Amino acid sequence: MSISSHKIHGPKGVGALFVKKGVKITPIIVGGEQERGLRAGTYNTPSIVGFGKACEMIMFNYIMDNRRTKSNRDYFTNKIMQEIPNCHVNGHVHQRLPGIVSISFECIDGEALMCLLDMNGICVSTGPACSTGSIEPSHVLMALGMTVEGAKSTVRFSFDPSNTREEIDIAVKKIKDCVERLRNLSPLRASKDKDKE
Amino acid sequence: MYNESIINKFLEPKNAGRIKNADANGSAKNEKCGDVLKIFIAVENDRIVDAKFKAFGSPLTICAADITCEKMIGLTTEEVLGIKNSDIEAEILVADEDREKLRQSILAEETIASVMAEYNKRQAKMNK
Numbered sequence: 225m226s227i228s229s230h231k232i233h234g235p236k237g238v239g240a241l242f243v244k245k246g247v248k249i250t251p252i253i254v255g256g257e258q259e260r261g262l263r264a265g266t267y268n269t270p271s272i273v274g275f276g277k278a279c280e281m282i283m284f285n286y287i288m289d290n291r292r293t294k295s296n297r298d299y300f301t302n303k304i305m306q307e308i309p310n311c312h313v314n315g316h317v318h319q320r321l322p323g324i325v326s327i328s329f330e331c332i333d334g335e336a337l338m339c340l341l342d343m344n345g346i347c348v349s350t351g352p353a354c355s356t357g358s359i360e361p362s363h364v365l366m367a368l369g370m371t372v373e374g375a376k377s378t379v380r381f382s383f384d385p386s387n388t389r390e391e392i393d394i395a396v397k398k399i400k401d402c403v404e405r406l407r408n409l410s411p412l413r414a415s416k417d418k419d420k421e
Numbered sequence: 422m423y424n425e426s427i428i429n430k431f432l433e434p435k436n437a438g439r440i441k442n443a444d445a446n447g448s449a450k451n452e453k454c455g456d457v458l459k460i461f462i463a464v465e466n467d468r469i470v471d472a473k474f475k476a477f478g479s480p481l482t483i484c485a486a487d488i489t490c491e492k493m494i495g496l497t498t499e500e501v502l503g504i505k506n507s508d509i510e511a512e513i514l515v516a517d518e519d520r521e522k523l524r525q526s527i528l529a530e531e532t533i534a535s536v537m538a539e540y541n542k543r544q545a546k547m548n549k
Binding site for chain 1: 422423428432433434441448452453454455456457458459475477478479480481483521522525526545
């Protein structure tokens with residue numbers, strides 16, 4: 225199991241690997257005996273210390289923090305579903321991580337929405353960093369049975385315990401405005417409306 | 422993420438929208454990435470006097486669509502068929518890592534072919 229430090233507010237570029245007893249792995253960086261010969265190279269000490277501190281802090285109150293994050297995420301999701309027509313939550317309704325939600329907004333491109341939201345001070349993501357620059361939609365969303373358009377219309381929102389309800393209210397209002405603006409520009413909206421007529 | 426000129430065109434595209442009672446419209450889709458471009462034209466004396474677009478795609482797609490319409494306005498119905506995707510690409514500066522994405526986002530040739538085929542069809546019908 226691999227764990228990324230930045231997922232829990234630690235520094236980027238550092239992580240941990242849990243290897244079950246008896247499992248043998250081959251190093252991909254060789255030339256030194258650091259980390260029991262599994263990863264050669266000088267330790268990035270400040271990042272490792274930062275990751276350690278992040279672990280320490282998250283363990284201190286993670287049950288309450290997770291509860292608060294999940295509550296904020298659910299409040300946000302319900303508000304989006306109530307206020308913005310033609311959007312869908314992806315994944316299982318209950319069996320999910322507390323801090324993220326993936327939503328598809330029909331007829332608009334997720335990256336276009338991400339850029340508009342960025343201009344409005346809201347940072348979201350359209351996919352993992354490893355697919356940046358790729359033109360093809362997320363293989364994970366396609367594996368869930370979505371169409372190319374559906375997968376392209378998807379944005380991932382992340383939350384943490386420090387988010388407030390006021391912040392979420394502001395975010396929902398801005399998301400609604402941006403979605404409407406992009407839908408007015410979309411040729412797919414006209415054809416969907418025609419289908420409904 | 423993108424440079425200022427791309428962002429400006431994405432935020433304030435001059436030619437976004439549709440033309441009421443357009444002389445023709447046509448669209449094209451990139452099956453691989455799902456981008457769609459639809460263009461509406463108004464023609465007077467065999468010359469394109471207005472072109473507007475609707476697009477589903479990234480900021481690059483919208484930027485490229487706006488430039489495509491800009492290039493179409495003022496050309497004759499024959500000259501417009503000479504616009505190539507590479508002409509649009511040449512006007513948009515992107516980092517090397519986004520070059521392929523930009524190429525996939527330009528639907529100029531296919532959309533112009535579609536809209537002009539529709540225009541010629543309508544003209545042929547009217548001349549009957």
